[in-house]
Amino acid sequence: MTEAQSMAPLASPGNSPMVQFRNVSKSYASGQPAVHDLNLEIDRGAITVFVGPSGCGKTTSLRMINRMVEPTQGTVLVDGQDVSEQPAAALRRSMGYVLQSSGLLPHRSVLDNIATVPRLNGVPRRQARIRAEELLAVVGLSPALGKRYPAQLSGGQQQRVGVARALAADPPILLMDEPFSAVDPVVRAELQQELLRLQQELAKTIVFVTHDIDEATVIGDKVAVFATGGRLAQYAPPEELLRAPVDDFVAGFVGRDRGFRSLSFASARNLPLQPAVTATAGTLASAPAEGWLLITDDGGAPLGWLPPGQRTSAAVVTGGSLFTVGSSLRQALDAALSSPSGQGVAVDAAGKVAGLVDAGEVLQRLDAERRG
Amino acid sequence: MDWFLANLPFVLELSGHHLYQSVLPLVLGLLISVPLGYLAWRMPMVRGVILSASSVLYTIPSLALFVILPVILGTRILDPANLIVALTVYAVALLVRSVVDALESIDDGVRQAAVAMGYRPLRRFFAVDLPLAVPVLFAGLRVVSVSNISLASVGALIGIRNLGVLFTDGLLRHFLTEIVVGIVMTLVLALLMDFVLVGMEHLLTPWNRHRKAGRKQRTATSGPGNHGSGDSAGTARRPDAAETAVLHESL
Numbered sequence: 001m002t003e004a005q006s007m008a009p010l011a012s013p014g015n016s017p018m019v020q021f022r023n024v025s026k027s028y029a030s031g032q033p034a035v036h037d038l039n040l041e042i043d044r045g046a047i048t049v050f051v052g053p054s055g056c057g058k059t060t061s062l063r064m065i066n067r068m069v070e071p072t073q074g075t076v077l078v079d080g081q082d083v084s085e086q087p088a089a090a091l092r093r094s095m096g097y098v099l100q101s102s103g104l105l106p107h108r109s110v111l112d113n114i115a116t117v118p119r120l121n122g123v124p125r126r127q128a129r130i131r132a133e134e135l136l137a138v139v140g141l142s143p144a145l146g147k148r149y150p151a152q153l154s155g156g157q158q159q160r161v162g163v164a165r166a167l168a169a170d171p172p173i174l175l176m177d178e179p180f181s182a183v184d185p186v187v188r189a190e191l192q193q194e195l196l197r198l199q200q201e202l203a204k205t206i207v208f209v210t211h212d213i214d215e216a217t218v219i220g221d222k223v224a225v226f227a228t229g230g231r232l233a234q235y236a237p238p239e240e241l242l243r244a245p246v247d248d249f250v251a252g253f254v255g256r257d258r259g260f261r262s263l264s265f266a267s268a269r270n271l272p273l274q275p276a277v278t279a280t281a282g283t284l285a286s287a288p289a290e291g292w293l294l295i296t297d298d299g300g301a302p303l304g305w306l307p308p309g310q311r312t313s314a315a316v317v318t319g320g321s322l323f324t325v326g327s328s329l330r331q332a333l334d335a336a337l338s339s340p341s342g343q344g345v346a347v348d349a350a351g352k353v354a355g356l357v358d359a360g361e362v363l364q365r366l367d368a369e370r371r372g
Numbered sequence: 373m374d375w376f377l378a379n380l381p382f383v384l385e386l387s388g389h390h391l392y393q394s395v396l397p398l399v400l401g402l403l404i405s406v407p408l409g410y411l412a413w414r415m416p417m418v419r420g421v422i423l424s425a426s427s428v429l430y431t432i433p434s435l436a437l438f439v440i441l442p443v444i445l446g447t448r449i450l451d452p453a454n455l456i457v458a459l460t461v462y463a464v465a466l467l468v469r470s471v472v473d474a475l476e477s478i479d480d481g482v483r484q485a486a487v488a489m490g491y492r493p494l495r496r497f498f499a500v501d502l503p504l505a506v507p508v509l510f511a512g513l514r515v516v517s518v519s520n521i522s523l524a525s526v527g528a529l530i531g532i533r534n535l536g537v538l539f540t541d542g543l544l545r546h547f548l549t550e551i552v553v554g555i556v557m558t559l560v561l562a563l564l565m566d567f568v569l570v571g572m573e574h575l576l577t578p579w580n581r582h583r584k585a586g587r588k589q590r591t592a593t594s595g596p597g598n599h600g601s602g603d604s605a606g607t608a609r610r611p612d613a614a615e616t617a618v619l620h621e622s623l
Contacts, residue, residue, distance in 0.1 A: 091490075092487070092490035093490035104482075107503045120489065
């Protein structure tokens with residue numbers, strides 16, 4: 001062991017970058033560069049998203065971290081160490097990897113899939129399976145699924161198993177290659193929230209590849225936008241990306257309704273709420289006949305709206321998104337815009353009606369924030 | 373039937389030889405084909421050479437091979453080893469291609485996942501590639517098993533004891549019963565071997581059973597839906613075609 005090696009990793013402070021790309025380029029035999037002179041530092045314990053159109057080098061860059069792809073030029077450092085100097089198989093086992101459409105081994109049971117990397121590291125089968133069972137619970141799957149084969153699971157369940165497998169050896173780094181792109185939008189949103197929840201507990205360094213800018217802004221602490229030709233166009237926190245795209249490419253990629261989406265990052269704390277006039281099915285008869293009336297169940301959770309003048313439960317209009325008090329201005333505005341009555345329904349953490357929110361109020365709030 | 377019963381020990385003894393002479397080459401052929409097929413699969417440069425060489429091997433007439441082998445191997449002309457080596461050659465000729473096809477049938481995403489998790493190549497081959505190759509590989513094995521059992525009879529022409537003896541002897545004596553018994557016993561052996569191979573495949577691929585069951589379920593549920601929808605026959609047919617395509621892929 002040289003002196004430099006013995007000192008560097010041990011002495012490195014907790015906030016040094018986990019992964020560094022230094023002048024990294026990759027070109028294939030065809031001559032077209034897949035990645036062009038990439039310089040990037042990935043923060044420890046944060047989610048960094050690589051996003052861009054197909055063929056922009058985001059997956060290639062990800063795969064250079066665990067040596068699935070070797071750079072033509074430049075160096076990739078993990079925890080201060082050049083990856084090209086480390087044995088590939090051992091390096092890969094030290095990082096979790098989640099693939100598109102899960103990449104589970106079809107001939108192994110769910111538990112054995114999760115136990116793969118510990119088993120490769122020589123952990124006894126029993127011990128590896130016990131750990132795998134714990135991980136099933138961590139990713140929110142029933143232990144009964146452990147004996148099944150991957151083909152017997154839904155797409156969303158397979159992705160969860162994929163995440164559990166990546167976590168099995170408790171690696172500090174997770175590489176996720178378009179992990180949620182093969183599942184439907186509802187399940188995808190669920191998996192994204194689940195990943196954020198897991199990340200709060202685990203605080204891994206996650207590198208996440210996606211072509212979906214919405215996914216990138218929801219998940220990422222920092223987002224790297226790649227442009228065609230393998231050029232890094234912008235590397236910034238998502239709110240900055242939406243607020244101040246650095247060039248036309250990024251602006252175009254971030255999309256037309258980026259103004260609306262950037263509201264996701266504006267807190268709606270202390271947004272004034274209007275008192276709501278509500279009734280339940282039982283109290284309909286005594287409700288005022290004027291204006292829109294919000295109907296709730298006996299527990300106070302919103303069910304729908306009754307149009308002015310109509311006071312029979314058959315006339316209830318459902319629809320309209322809900323705004324959870326304290327969340328983002330985007331949710332508040334969306335609740336107001338999507339509500340049949342024009343007023344968004346605000347609910348507390350328990351799902352009970354807390355009041356009504358006005359679109360004008362949201363815009364005023366935004367205006368006030370800009371001024372001061 | 374009387375002849376068969378009277379000569380049962382003789383027929384069974386010949387069947388035993390016959391089985392041994394066709395199964396051993398099948399096993400040897402597999403052991404040789406797997407590494408050859410793996411090389412052909414991993415190295416495109418070698419691939420053409422291996423695959424064309426194996427095709428050429430199969431075109432050598434069996435009788436010629438039986439006669440030439442003692443000269444090459446230095447064995448006695450009546451040694452069953454000649455037959456076993458010859459049948460092994462044919463088995464390799466057919467199986468190398470099966471092994472390549474079987475390895476190619478594996479989903480690339482699965483292979484990438486295995487690499488990403490840190491499998492080294494040799495362990496990956498035995499733990500991931502080979503088990504997943506079993507369904508396609510066994511299709512090849514079943515063909516070779518039948519082909520070996522029928523080819524082995526030719527050995528009787530050069531004096532090797534197996535069911536082929538019933539053909540040569542029956543022809544010489546113009547005794548049809550003996551020939552028929554020979555044919556029936558060959559068929560029985562072929563069916564028996566096929567049954568054993570199907571059973572082995574079943575045991576080796578518990579994961580594939582569930583997959584097939586899932587697929588059948590899906591086909592079954594899509595069936596009544598098509599009828600109930602009241603669509604024209606043309607639109608109702610289309611999902612069936614898609615299902616067939618999926619089934620073909622799995623073969």
